[in-house]
Amino acid sequence: MSAEAAVTTRTKPPMRRVAMHLLLIALAIGMLYPLLWMLVSSLRENENIFTSAGLALTDATLDNYVRGWDAQQNSFAIYFRNSFIVTGSVILGNLIACSLTAFAFARMRFRLKALFMGVMLVTIMLPEHVTIVPQYILFSELGWLNTFLPLTVPKFFATDPFFIFLMVQFMRGIPRDIDEAASIDGCGPFQIYWRIMLPLVVPALATTAIFSFIWTWNDFFRPLVFLTDNDLFTVPLAIRLFVDLGGTDWGALFAMSVLSLVPIFVFFVFGQRYLIRGIATTGLK
Structure with missing residues (x-):
């Protein structure tokens, strides 16, 4: 040949x-x-x-x-503003709380760490609908109903075990020699977390931010449970208002649905490089 x-x-x-x-x-x-x-x-x-x-x-x-933007009680600018407030707060809470918790599980030694880690992993399998009733009672007693607090404050207490597990696996892939060298130079645990660990886990942080944005932006169930004031509705709740048994304005509904996808598309396009790196390297050592 x-x-x-x-x-x-x-x-x-x-x-x-x-x-x-x-x-x-x-x-x-x-x-x-x-x-x-x-x-x-x-x-x-x-x-x-x-x-x-x-x-x-x-x-x-x-x-x-044009018709759909002002079809509801408020302009859709109000609903987009509410969604951005909730989503931004959730992203900030997850990045801070989940990264701190993951650092403790991955790099620090304390009693019953394995037990706490196992309990945290078990909660991943717990459906959200199981906990929504006790949460509703708790937030009602606190006077938080019909505010953004039930949607945002829990995120600052590391209530998303998936993101904790994601960061734990990523941090475990970083050599411990870096921690020892930093300790010799006089760095404490928080300095190691802030100055060394966070810059090294940027892909995991970006993955957390992207998933937090997508899941929170599209969330319909929790805002439906905790919000009753139209002025506080998020975009999914506002789109639901178009559906009327007496007659639905399908054109306006589809138009606002398309606009609701634009932030997700933009956020994903700018963060997909970090998302791929974060998923591809998670769990590897």
């Missing part, structure tokens, strides 16, 4: 690989289709939204966005 023929044989993609790529492309299209259809529908007139399942757009209009 000539050298040219050998190179052609090696570079020619196998049919199996081509078939796998075609399958993945088909699956990607199937997953993106509902999102694309919602985007197209947000640019259609109400009477034309459900006339076709295709993505062809011949009567594009921005009226749905």
